[in-house]
Every structure is written in structure tokens, then in C-alpha cells.
Amino acid sequence: MKDQRMTKTIKGIAAPLPLANVDTDVIMPKRFLITITREGLADSTFADLRFNNAGGPRPDFILNKAPWARANILVVGDNFGCGSSREHAVWGMRQLGIDACIGTSFAGIFYDNARKNGLALPIVSPETRDLLLQVAGDGAKITIDVNGRTITAGDIRAPFEMDGATQTALIRGRDDTLDSLEHAGAVRGYEAGLKSEMRVSVIK
Amino acid sequence: MSRTLYDKLVDAHKVCDLPDGDMLIYVDFHIMNEYTSPQAFSGLDAKGLDVWRPEAHLAVVDHVNATRSNEPHDTASKLLIDNLEANCTKHDIAFYGLGDPRQGIEHVVVPEQGLVTPGMLIACGDSHTTTYGAYGALGFGIGTSEVEHVLATQTLRYKRMKTMRVMIDGETAPGVTAKDIIMKVVQVVGAGGANGFAVEFAGSAIRGLDMAGRMTVCNMAVELGARAALIAADEVTEAALQGHSHSGQFAFNGESWHSDPKAVFDKEVTVSGADIEPLITWGTSPDQSVPITAHVPVASDYVSPKAKAALERSLLYMGLTEGQSAQSIAIDTAFIGSCTNSRIEDLREAAKILEGRKVAVGVEAIVVPGSAMTRIKAEAEGLRAIFEAAGFEWRPEAGCSMCLAMNDDIAMDGERVASSTNRNFEGRQGRGARTHLMSPAMVAAAAVAGHLADVRDFK
Numbered sequence: 001m002k003d004q005r006m007t008k009t010i011k012g013i014a015a016p017l018p019l020a021n022v023d024t025d026v027i028m029p030k031r032f033l034i035t036i037t038r039e040g041l042a043d044s045t046f047a048d049l050r051f052n053n054a055g056g057p058r059p060d061f062i063l064n065k066a067p068w069a070r071a072n073i074l075v076v077g078d079n080f081g082c083g084s085s086r087e088h089a090v091w092g093m094r095q096l097g098i099d100a101c102i103g104t105s106f107a108g109i110f111y112d113n114a115r116k117n118g119l120a121l122p123i124v125s126p127e128t129r130d131l132l133l134q135v136a137g138d139g140a141k142i143t144i145d146v147n148g149r150t151i152t153a154g155d156i157r158a159p160f161e162m163d164g165a166t167q168t169a170l171i172r173g174r175d176d177t178l179d180s181l182e183h184a185g186a187v188r189g190y191e192a193g194l195k196s197e198m199r200v201s202v203i204k
Numbered sequence: 205m206s207r208t209l210y211d212k213l214v215d216a217h218k219v220c221d222l223p224d225g226d227m228l229i230y231v232d233f234h235i236m237n238e239y240t241s242p243q244a245f246s247g248l249d250a251k252g253l254d255v256w257r258p259e260a261h262l263a264v265v266d267h268v269n270a271t272r273s274n275e276p277h278d279t280a281s282k283l284l285i286d287n288l289e290a291n292c293t294k295h296d297i298a299f300y301g302l303g304d305p306r307q308g309i310e311h312v313v314v315p316e317q318g319l320v321t322p323g324m325l326i327a328c329g330d331s332h333t334t335t336y337g338a339y340g341a342l343g344f345g346i347g348t349s350e351v352e353h354v355l356a357t358q359t360l361r362y363k364r365m366k367t368m369r370v371m372i373d374g375e376t377a378p379g380v381t382a383k384d385i386i387m388k389v390v391q392v393v394g395a396g397g398a399n400g401f402a403v404e405f406a407g408s409a410i411r412g413l414d415m416a417g418r419m420t421v422c423n424m425a426v427e428l429g430a431r432a433a434l435i436a437a438d439e440v441t442e443a444a445l446q447g448h449s450h451s452g453q454f455a456f457n458g459e460s461w462h463s464d465p466k467a468v469f470d471k472e473v474t475v476s477g478a479d480i481e482p483l484i485t486w487g488t489s490p491d492q493s494v495p496i497t498a499h500v501p502v503a504s505d506y507v508s509p510k511a512k513a514a515l516e517r518s519l520l521y522m523g524l525t526e527g528q529s530a531q532s533i534a535i536d537t538a539f540i541g542s543c544t545n546s547r548i549e550d551l552r553e554a555a556k557i558l559e560g561r562k563v564a565v566g567v568e569a570i571v572v573p574g575s576a577m578t579r580i581k582a583e584a585e586g587l588r589a590i591f592e593a594a595g596f597e598w599r600p601e602a603g604c605s606m607c608l609a610m611n612d613d614i615a616m617d618g619e620r621v622a623s624s625t626n627r628n629f630e631g632r633q634g635r636g637a638r639t640h641l642m643s644p645a646m647v648a649a650a651a652v653a654g655h656l657a658d659v660r661d662f663k
Binding site: 117176199 | 396
């Protein structure tokens, strides 16, 4: 089958972002949400951490420093992406050039949003995450083999967790909506079994 | 085979298994707002798809609208509001917009309209959709790509979660509210402690809550990482289903919507109801809270260098010193509102504190009722008069307002807010704004005192 020959490897410089509970308000502040498109969000991503009130770069923030300004991977603290459901956070990270976030745990909605947009979220043990934070701090490259669920960096070779459906979605880059419509018959079958009082109809 | 309430709800909504390990689940009812839906509709257009079942959706304007009047405050918010209305007209979807007597915060509007009932599955592009668990319904937040998926297929791709039961037994002390109960659970379980879990709340302290209190608990369950929160339906639930515009129009019978007595949960957490005190948050994560009688933590309370660093960062952002007493924290602003605490029951509790008292000099106090219907009811009960006599600004329109400051209610850099909302994140209520979460009655007490204060001192 064609799908099984597809491979996906993400390689690059990783930026350490060790703070726990980085929420989607911090990733994408609300003033950038007043939009009806997905585009134009790269500069808005982590805006309050990257820029000062006057709009100039904050030199102490990791993504403003060499070599991490070119990072395409983040190594992050526990419970990354918590809070609001805003998919704008993931759109912005992708537009900023982030291909993967390695962490110990991610908030559920953020995890699902990431999968829909090709942002890989390998889950590793706290020990591996701490080792990778050091690697990232040194500016060394990290390689993520999505097919083999393995991360390598220098001497480190560690497995990561990723559920099968998310892994398949990342490798195939499929469109979930169109894919699911192939099961339209099953949906109609389910609906045929619903009693009339189980079919919600909202008063206009 | 004994099953949990969560497993019964998932089983009842499963359409089919998918080859990659996910399943398709059926969404009985889907709610949209103006800021997480535009790109979902444009996705449908780009793919040439129709809405599968238009009558199963409701769109409400709540996040970006001004609450000072029913006119948008700027062109950008008007664009979002008009865009939602146009999308609903095009696809024949119910739209409760500005000026509609049914408009309000989505999670206040839905129960008020009788649109939630035990056994339903509800999705919405908003993380606080966990609220509907209060009715024994499975509600959860989704992203915009999933909004598109529900519109096009009436289903979602889903993976069954693990289950956690949080048992809260014992009678809570006077002055302790549903908000304090859930803030205590967030403190105990941690901000990400329920990631990957559906949480069921049980025990006498939960059974003793009215529906508004149960909604507050389930609403904020997402702050401990729970993707879904549940409370078994009982006679309190049944009573709450009557008297609304959609009442009697649908029912999801065929299952008993509670966990079987022998059902096994993947994780059990116990909290003593009697030990809960009125809480306030001091930091920038909802799990950073202390009783109002206590002090902000000190670095020596923590062992790990990471925890010490996190404390330092939070205190720097919040402009607090370690060991400072909670009641010494002076506020600039008091805000009562949000999908967590803007229902009529919340306004009544706050009004009890405010009656015959005045907001402290220098404190700006705002109350935004959760819906137009809530506002009208509150005005009829005389609550508006109490709030206004005390010096609160009573907003004529409903919306999320200063909970997330997407409209023109934005706290300034350094401004300190006592807030009945759900998130104290950095920048949540405005860049540099400092949020302290607490119950609506505690916000009222803080407004009167001018600093965080113990509601139990206000007899």
C-alpha cells in the first residue's frame, strides 16, 4: 500500500521553552484573533514574549537569539497548549516555521488542533525531555523519526509516544473532513436509528 | 458489564470504528461563536461542501461584542459578527445575534433555551463546552478544523479517553461556593493533571449543588486539563429541564445516565468538602491558589528548582512579594461575568454582599450578566438596583467581555482585577493585566474592601 512507503522525518535546531503550562493566550494573544482567515499570524505568535510594548524584539527571549531564531522544533514544559481552544495558536506556530513540539504532556484540544495542521507533538518521559532541553540549549540538532517514533540527538536515542491515528495523519497529511465523508453511509445508518426525539432542531 | 457514565455516552454516540484506530462519534448538537468558526465555513466553501444537518447547529455572538451597547465597538469586531450572520443565512443555521432577546454567552444561552438534556453529545469551538457535563451530557471543546468537520459530517473523529472520578463528600462551610470547590480541585489535581481524562464529579458536596453550581464546576474542569466533565443526572437535573423554549422537544432515553455502581475508573481523587475554604488565585495558572485567610507562597515552600523558578516568574508578573497575605492585595478593578459565573444565581450571591454597601473609592466595578434573559430577570428581581447603588456599572448587553478582553473591556498593563472568571493567564485580561480568580461573592467583597477580602466577614 502506498501509505506505508511514505516517511516523515523532522530535523532541525530546537529551542528550549521549559516553562510549564504555556497556554494558548500566551502562544496567540487575543488581539490577533479578530480575523476571518488563517493567514498572517506568524508575527503574532508568542507576541508578548517576543516583542516589547513598543514592538521591538525582546533580546532575552529564546526565539530572538541565534541560533534559535531558526528553530523549527520546540522542547517544551509540561501541559503545553492549555486553555482556550483557539486553533490560531497552532496556525501561528506553523507559520512561524515550527514543525514539532517535544513535551511530556499537551492539552487535549491543542493536541487535536496540532494534528489537523501537521504540527508533530512527540510525547517523551520527563527524563528525556530534560536531556533534550540541554541539547536544545546547546543549539544542537534534533531528529524526529515519526514513522519509527524515535528521537535522536547526539548520543541520545529515545522513543516517543504518539497515537496511531495522529501518526498516520501526520505522515499522510490527509484532509480529515473529506476522509470522513467516505463514511457517510455509516453516518446515515446511525441517524436512521435515532428516535425522532433524539434529533435536535434549534428554533430559529 | 459495569460502565462509567462517560463510556455509556461514548458508546451511545459511536457511528463506526475507523481503520487508523479512531472512531466517528455523532454530534447531537453543535454551537458556534463568531471567532472560532469563520475559517471552518471558508473551509467548507473551499471544498464545495454543504452543512450535513443545519437544524442541529446554533450560532451565538458573544466573544468580541461590546457590552456597553448592542452596536459593535469597531469595524474588526463588526466584520466577525457580520461574517457569522452571513454564514448562518447561507447555510440555514439558527443565529442569535446582537439585539436578539436570546443572545448571550453561549454556555449561558444553551441551558437557558433548554438545548441541553442528559445523554446528549454537544461540541463547540470553545474549551468551556465542558459546562454541559452538569446535565449528564457529554460536552467538549474543539478547534476550528473540527468545527468544519462537524458542519460537514455531523460527526467527529474521536479517541476514547481515560476516566477519572473526583469524589467530594462532606458539607461545605458557609461562604464556600461551587467556584471554590472547583478551584480546590484544580489546585489538588494540577493544571494539567487531568490531561487525557474525562472527569466525573461525584459525592455529597456535588449532589448538594444547584444546576448553576454544577455548571460552574464542570465549566472549570477544563482548567485541570479535563476534555470532558460529567455529573450524573438526578432529580435536580430533571427539574431544570422544564420551562424553556425547547423543553419537551427532545429526550435521550434508553440508558441510565449515571455510572453503574461497580464501574471502575482509571483514576480516583478524593477531596474533603468540609476542608474547602474560599479561595483566590495569586499566580498566573488556575492551580496557583490559596485560601483567602492564607498567604502567597514563599520559595522555601518548594523543593524543585523548576517550582521555585515558576513561583518567581508568577510573582514578578503579578507584582506580589512572597509571603504576602492574601487580604493585603489591593485591587483596581472588580469584574463579575463569564461563562463560569454570570448566571442569575451568581448575581444573587454577589448582590447579597453588595446590598447596603459601597464599592471602595478608586475601584472600578463592572458586572456583565451572562445573557439578555439573565439581565432582564435580574432587573426584575431588583438586582440591578443593588449593584448600581453599590457603585457597580451594570452592562446592558451580554458577552464574554473582560474574561478574555476580546472586546473593548481590556485591563491595562499592571491593572489588578478581582475576577469571577476562569483563567488568570499572563495577558488574558489585557497585556500585563493581573487577574485574581474567585467566586462572584468574593469579587463583590473585594470591590467593597478595595482589596481581596474574606466573604465570611461580610454578614
